[in-house]
Amino acid sequence: MARDPGLEELLRTDIGDLPGLSEKPMFGGLCFMVNGNMMQFVREDGAMYRVGKTNEKAALDLPGTEAMYQRGVRKHGLVWLSGDQFDDDDTRRILTDLARESVQSLPPKE
Numbered sequence: 001m002a003r004d005p006g007l008e009e010l011l012r013t014d015i016g017d018l019p020g021l022s023e024k025p026m027f028g029g030l031c032f033m034v035n036g037n038m039m040q041f042v043r044e045d046g047a048m049y050r051v052g053k054t055n056e057k058a059a060l061d062l063p064g065t066e067a068m069y070q071r072g073v074r075k076h077g078l079v080w081l082s083g084d085q086f087d088d089d090d091t092r093r094i095l096t097d098l099a100r101e102s103v104q105s106l107p108p109k110e
Helices: 005-015 056-060 089-104
Strands: 021-026 029-034 037-043 046-050 065-070 073-082
Touching: 005 029, 005 037, 005 089, 029 089, 037 089, 046 089, 056 065, 056 073, 056 089, 073 089
Parallel strands: none
Antiparallel strands: 021 029, 029 037, 037 046, 046 073, 065 073
């Protein structure tokens, strides 16, 4: 997979000015972190949102989202939004809000 500067900028705009926000290239894409905790990740085929276990059902009810799996293991609290759904501003906004809420509840990493 490769990075997509257009999608990266779209997520930057969605996130806005958030204290403690940083970016780190990883997994062939770009990770957005808050106080050292992963919040969102984007690459050319879509984006991962760390919505937390409490928000997972609400996130999975949104169009174009699906549960995250890594090596066949379900990663609870993480959802994937496929790239063809990025035109839905409302879905991205809701996912970003859920991810922001989740990551801001975590203690900062050093």
